[in-house]
Amino acid sequence: MDACPLNRALELIGGKWKMQILCSLHNNGPTRYNRLKKSLDGVSNTVLANALRELESDGLILRREYLEVPVRVEYQATRRCEQLIPILDALGNWSIAL
Amino acid sequence: MDACPLNRALELIGGKWKMQILCSLHNNGPTRYNRLKKSLDGVSNTVLANALRELESDGLILRREYLEVPVRVEYQATRRCEQLIPILDALGNWSIAL
């Protein structure tokens, strides 16, 4: 009955891949679609593309399209995402503590 | 490829209800099954019971059974769970910021 804001957080970064995507972008800086796809292991196109669109519309990542031939698209973490990273770190540390 | 400890965290507290269960127990102290069930809204027995067993075996909650008639069972957050709370708070605050 708390209307826990955690639910909101889970809408933003829940699901199987979003956190990993954000971590990867944070660690590697701007990254192209295919490189990102390889860096995660086992994502399908549908799922990855979907997650990226949602993350972008939620302001967590930035999509930048360079009109070259062939096209180049890069994704990078936004400030909002960077603010999240320390929290995810804390969560990760907690999970392996003791 | 990070073997992100986040995955471990998600094993522990992922899913639709676990975080809410932990929050509720933290906020309300030791709580009986039915009361807990009502405090969350829409959990089924199978799912709640399952989550509780997993949380217990992961050391996040404590199950205490009083052999009265009828039986009384109370759940409460462990120290490990309490350590997690501030992180979940941070996550919640992040999700509603700006």
Next chain:
DNA sequence: CCGGATCCTAGGCGATACTG
């Protein structure tokens, strides 16, 4: 009262082929 046993459903997820 607590929760196990069953059964069922939605949608998250994956694989492949294909297009601008």
Next chain:
DNA sequence: CAGTATCGCCTAGGATCCGG
């Protein structure tokens, strides 16, 4: 290269009934 379109699986989650 960066995705969409299509299809199908699979499992987390839900409803209900029942037993200790």
